[in-house]
Amino acid sequence: MILWTTALFASLVAAQTYPPDEVDKLAAASLSKVKDWLAKNPQGNCTLETAVRRKEWMDLTLAQRKEYTDAVLCLMSKPALTSNVAPGAKSRFDDYIVVHVQQTPRNHGSTFFLPWHRYYMWHYEQALRTECGYKGYQPYWNWARYAADPAKSPLFDGSEGSMGGNGAKANYNGIMIPGAPRPYDRIPAADGGGCVTTGPFKNMTVNLGPIAPILQLPRNPRSDGLGYNPRCLRRDVNKNSAAVTTANYTYDLITKNNDVYWFQTVMEGQFPQGKWGVHAGGHYTIGGDPGGDFYTSPGDPAFYLHHTMIDRVWWIWQIQNLDKRTKEVSMTRTMNNFPPSANGTLDDLSGLGVLAPDVKVRDLMNTMGGLDGKFCYIYE
Numbered sequence: 001m002i003l004w005t006t007a008l009f010a011s012l013v014a015a016q017t018y019p020p021d022e023v024d025k026l027a028a029a030s031l032s033k034v035k036d037w038l039a040k041n042p043q044g045n046c047t048l049e050t051a052v053r054r055k056e057w058m059d060l061t062l063a064q065r066k067e068y069t070d071a072v073l074c075l076m077s078k079p080a081l082t083s084n085v086a087p088g089a090k091s092r093f094d095d096y097i098v099v100h101v102q103q104t105p106r107n108h109g110s111t112f113f114l115p116w117h118r119y120y121m122w123h124y125e126q127a128l129r130t131e132c133g134y135k136g137y138q139p140y141w142n143w144a145r146y147a148a149d150p151a152k153s154p155l156f157d158g159s160e161g162s163m164g165g166n167g168a169k170a171n172y173n174g175i176m177i178p179g180a181p182r183p184y185d186r187i188p189a190a191d192g193g194g195c196v197t198t199g200p201f202k203n204m205t206v207n208l209g210p211i212a213p214i215l216q217l218p219r220n221p222r223s224d225g226l227g228y229n230p231r232c233l234r235r236d237v238n239k240n241s242a243a244v245t246t247a248n249y250t251y252d253l254i255t256k257n258n259d260v261y262w263f264q265t266v267m268e269g270q271f272p273q274g275k276w277g278v279h280a281g282g283h284y285t286i287g288g289d290p291g292g293d294f295y296t297s298p299g300d301p302a303f304y305l306h307h308t309m310i311d312r313v314w315w316i317w318q319i320q321n322l323d324k325r326t327k328e329v330s331m332t333r334t335m336n337n338f339p340p341s342a343n344g345t346l347d348d349l350s351g352l353g354v355l356a357p358d359v360k361v362r363d364l365m366n367t368m369g370g371l372d373g374k375f376c377y378i379y380e
């Protein structure tokens with residue numbers, strides 16, 4: 001009996017423990033560089049001792065994961081601030097989608113991609129804490145942990161400690177990747193695509209969009225996609241997409257790209273070469289609606305775990321050479337330089353619309369002391 005109990009306990013623990021992957025090991029080994037840099041560049045009250053430690057989803061306890069999803073549900077129950085510009089916005093959760101939609105072309109394939117999303121994740125984390133009583137911090141999704149079979153993973157298995165389940169099986173052809181050569185021009189559909197019926201977000205209503213859907217959906221009543229269009233949350237948790245998010249892809253991304261132009265280009269994908277990149281890879285691991293919609297993707301709550309991993313990967317890249325990489329931006333002010341625009345700089349402004357003021361890009365570069373000391377976090 002005792003033996004049986006011990007074995008059962010061991011298997012339960014093992015089910016929730018993940019050995020560090022090569023990216024985790026690199027992050028841990030690089031903390032001494034952060035320490036050395038801080039010794040030469042003190043950041044006021046932000047020290048390695050005081051910094052918030054953002055954690056991986058499954059490194060939170062079940063109770064902590066539920067606190068997080070409860071706080072997200074709380075945000076979905078608070079009145080919107082943006083309904084004057086977006087009649088379809090029904091909650092504070094929707095406000096974040098509106099701001100993302102309004103700035104989508106500016107903040108992707110541009111100078112602003114990494115710093116703007118850093119600001120956005122941080123602000124969402126603050127809203128969960130200050131408006132919904134959440135005591136923890138924004139968790140991230142280490143793609144590699146679940147990449148082999150994300151739909152069956154504890155992140156998406158639909159259990160109470162998950163971010164919600166997969167969608168029901170639906171008929172669709174997978175996701176087109178414009179400009180990519182065969183067979184990389186399509187991510188084959190997996191076993192979902194329909195409504196999410198399990199887990200904390202099974203009752204959630206998607207209000208905004210679609211704008212660039214990957215599924216057949218009822219059209220939004222407004223041409224800007226910001227009208228009211230209530231429908232279920234759909235997902236196709238897709239291992240075909242997750243295949244490009246295993247640890248070796250992320251490790252190579254961090255270690256083989258020495259300037260931010262290439263780091264960001266490889267991360268965001270090189271579609272004409274059939275390389276989806278970990279950014280698109282993670283988005284299309286969620287897929288569905290609004291997760292697969294370039295504009296309204298923050299309407300799937302899993303978006304925030306994905307983009308926090310994007311921020312973590314940038315942070316791991318930055319801490320390899322903090323002097324240089326907290327001052328390094330590239331690309332222009334428009335998406336894929338269309339229409340053509342000047343190179344962005346550290347003095348350019350980046351903001352969150354009605355949610356938060358414009359600040360200089362330079363204020364968003366350092367997770368330990370950036371934004372006048374309001375940023376003070378690392379990843380573990």
Ligand SMILES: *[C@@H]1O[C@H](CO)[C@@H](O)[C@H](O)[C@H]1NC(C)=O
Pocket residue numbers: 044045373
């Ligand atoms: C830093 O800490 C000191 C002492 O606790 C406090 O008075 C000060 O307001 C803090 N500064 C910031 C920027 O938080």
Ligand SMILES: *[C@@H]1O[C@H](CO)[C@@H](O)[C@H](O)[C@H]1NC(C)=O
Pocket residue numbers: 199200201202203
């Ligand atoms: C979903 O809604 C039903 C009916 O309103 C309710 O009984 C149930 O508790 C809700 N489930 C969740 C996870 O919120």
Ligand SMILES: *[C@@H]1O[C@H](CO)[C@@H](O)[C@H](O)[C@H]1NC(C)=O
Pocket residue numbers: 246248249252
């Ligand atoms: C990562 O590993 C997989 C499986 O071994 C392999 O197919 C893929 O090419 C590797 N990716 C990179 C970027 O090395």
Ligand SMILES: *[C@@H]1O[C@H](CO)[C@@H](O)[C@H](O)[C@H]1NC(C)=O
Pocket residue numbers: 261330331343
């Ligand atoms: C813009 O940046 C590119 C590299 O990212 C550089 O080659 C080019 O000279 C820059 N243009 C100007 C006008 O500074």
Ligand SMILES: [Cu+2]
Pocket residue numbers: 100108
């Ligand atoms: Cu985005």
